[in-house]
Amino acid sequence: MKKSQILSIVLFICASVSAQFTQKPLPYAYNALEPFIDAQTMEIHYSKHHAAYIKNLNAAVAGTDAEKMSITEIFANVSKLSPAIRNNAGGHFNHELFWSILTPEKNTKPSADLEKAINESFGSMDALKEKMNAAAATRFGSGWAWLYVGLDGKLAVCSTANQDNPLMDIAENKGTPILGIDVWEHAYYLKYQNKRADYLTAIWNVINWNEVSKNYTSALPQKKGKFDGWLALKDFHKVMSQTFHPSEEGNLQPIKERSGEMVLKAAALSQSTIPAEFYKKEVVAAIQKLVTDSKKLDKLVKTKKSDKEITDALTKLHDVFHEIIGLCSPGDEH
Numbered sequence: 060m061k062k063s064q065i066l067s068i069v070l071f072i073c074a075s076v077s078a079q080f081t082q083k084p085l086p087y088a089y090n091a092l093e094p095f096i097d098a099q100t101m102e103i104h105y106s107k108h109h110a111a112y113i114k115n116l117n118a119a120v121a122g123t124d125a126e127k128m129s130i131t132e133i134f135a136n137v138s139k140l141s142p143a144i145r146n147n148a149g150g151h152f153n154h155e156l157f158w159s160i161l162t163p164e165k166n167t168k169p170s171a172d173l174e175k176a177i178n179e180s181f182g183s184m185d186a187l188k189e190k191m192n193a194a195a196a197t198r199f200g201s202g203w204a205w206l207y208v209g210l211d212g213k214l215a216v217c218s219t220a221n222q223d224n225p226l227m228d229i230a231e232n233k234g235t236p237i238l239g240i241d242v243w244e245h246a247y248y249l250k251y252q253n254k255r256a257d258y259l260t261a262i263w264n265v266i267n268w269n270e271v272s273k274n275y276t277s278a279l280p281q282k283k284g285k286f287d288g289w290l291a292l293k294d295f296h297k298v299m300s301q302t303f304h305p306s307e308e309g310n311l312q313p314i315k316e317r318s319g320e321m322v323l324k325a326a327a328l329s330q331s332t333i334p335a336e337f338y339k340k341e342v343v344a345a346i347q348k349l350v351t352d353s354k355k356l357d358k359l360v361k362t363k364k365s366d367k368e369i370t371d372a373l374t375k376l377h378d379v380f381h382e383i384i385g386l387c388s389p390g391d392e393h
Contacts, residue, residue, distance in 0.1 A: 079116075079117055079120060079126065079127075079308070079309060079310050080113050080116050080117055080130070080151055080308055080309050080310070081113065081308075081309040082109060082110055082113050083155060083158075085101075085105050085158055086158065086159065086162075087161075087162065087163055089101040089102045089105070091163040092161060092163055092265045095261040095262060095264045095265050096161070096247075096250070096261070096262070096265065097249060097250045099249055100245075100246070100247065100248075100249045100250060103245065103249075104154075104245055104246060105154075105158070108150075108154070108243075108245055109150070109151070109154040109155075109158075111150075112146075112147045112150030112151045112154065112222070113147075113151050115143065115147040115150075116144065116147035116148055116150070116151050119141060119143040119144045119147055120133075120144055123140070123141070123144070124136075124140075125140055125144055127310070127312050127313075128310075129304055129305040129308055129310060129313075130148060130151065130152050130308045131226060131304070133148045134148065134149075134152075134224070134226040134227045134228065135226075135228055136228065137227045137228055137229060138227075138228050138229045145222075145223075145227070145229075146221060146222050147222070148222075149221070149222030149223055149224055149227070150222040152224065152226075153203060153222055153224055153239055153241070154241070156236060156239050156274075157239055157240075157241050159267070159270050160237075160238050160239070160266060160267050160270050160271050160274070161262075161265050161266065161267055162265060162266075162267035162269075162270070163265065164267065164269075167266070167267055167268040167269050168268050169184075169268045169271065169272050169275075170268075170272035170275070170276070172272070172275070172276065173268075173271065173272045173275045173276075176213075176214050176275065177214060179213075179214075180213060180214040180215065181214070181216075187206070187216070188263055190216045191204050191206060191216055191238075191240065191259075192204075192256070192259045192260070194216050194217060194218040195218060195240050195242045195255070195259050196255060196256055196259060197218070198218040198219075198220070198242050200220065201220070201221055201242070201243040201244070202218055202219055202220045202221055202223070202242055202243070203218060203219050203222075203223075203224065203239050203240065203241060203242060204216070204217075204218045204239070204240045204242060205217050205218065205219065205224065205225055205232075205236045205238070205239050205240075206236070206237055206238040206239075206271075207225045207232070207234040207235055207236040207237060207278075208234050208235045208237060208275065208278035208279060209232070209233070209234040210233055210234055212279055212280045214275075215232065215234065217231070217232035218242075224236055224239070234278075235274075235277075235278035236274075237271050237274035237275050237278055238266070238271045238274070240259065240262060242255060242259075246258070286387075288334055289331070289333070289334050289337070290331075291324075291327050291328040291330075291331035292328060292331075292383075294324050294327065294328075295321075295324040295325060295327075295328050295349075295380070296380070298317060298320055298321050298324050299321070299376070299377060299380055301313060301317070302314040302317055302321070302373065303373055303374075303377045306370055306373055306374075311366055311369055311370065314356075314360065314369065314373055315360050315369070318353075318356055318357040318359075318360040318361070319357055321353045321356065321357065321376075322350075322353045322354055322357045324353075325346075325349045325350045325353040325354075326350060328346055328349065328350075329346050329347060329349070329350050333346075336387075337386075337387040339386060341386050342383060342386050342387060345379060345382050345383045345386060346383060348379050349376065349379050349380060349383070352372070352375055352376045352379055353376060355372060356369070356372040356373060356376055359372050
């Protein structure tokens with residue numbers, strides 16, 4: 060093999076290893092959403108446009124303050140960052156959300172809580188669709204229409220230009236998007252040409268309301284006070300949140316730097332006094348598992364195991380933590 064070929068391979072491997080953000084697999088085949096979204100559009104949209112945003116984002120953050128930030132941390136500071144980071148971070152996040160809220164499954168429905176919120180905010184599902192389509196249709200040029208949970212916890216609709224979204228600190232309408240409709244021409248032009256309205260009518264046939272409902276639940280302001288008296292649990296949750304969420308975006312640096320801290324927080328939790336209202340033998344057992352699994356994760360990090368092994372272990376630990384939260388919550392709260 061020529062030296063130039065070896066060098067190219069090494070550079071490719073190094074680039075792949077250092078890439079902070081990665082593209083999740085599309086959760087369905089390119090042709091799965093036909094006839095509403097055609098296979099050619101899906102393939103180009105996913106493998107070319109979205110992939111380019113990720114490549115350009117990784118290049119843009121390299122060597123900057125954003126290099127170790129999660130995507131949400133980037134959005135919270137996007138006014139201080141370069142246009143390249145803003146545009147490509149938005150392009151990556153927006154498309155990840157878009158793929159997830161589409162499905163070939165027929166007749167998905169909003170959860171009871173989301174349906175209630177839709178009716179309270181808009182009057183009906185038809186009224187929501189009308190408002191979303193109006194926001195999307197009147198967005199001049201390229202951009203997105205959003206159904207989002209505002210800072211007041213209420214549902215609202217807005218649109219943004221280019222690859223902006225309501226999570227950005229520069230957003231006019233701030234909140235957490237739970238459903239986004241891409242109205243860049245590359246999302247629909249091969250099938251619908253300049254008939255954006257036809258695309259907007261069709262896309263409601265492939266909305267994944269199961270996923271949108273999950274997004275809604277996650278976006279709601281958390282009830283305060285439930286675990287305020289259990290400081291050890293809150294301390295563990297803080298480290299978990301600050302390491303697990305970056306890992307969802309492919310950034311394992313936080314957990315690699317803080318796996319030892321996770322062990323200490325888990326040990327402190329196991330030695331803490333469990334509030335009487337949460338005390339169950341299942342909770343005690345789950346906390347001990349948290350201690351064991353955090354040590355296993357720390358060992359994987361310290362012995363420089365693969366990113367996949369570390370990610371899998373962190374995900375498992377995250378699941379155990381939420382098992383504890385579930386055991387300490389009434390049936391309708393988890």
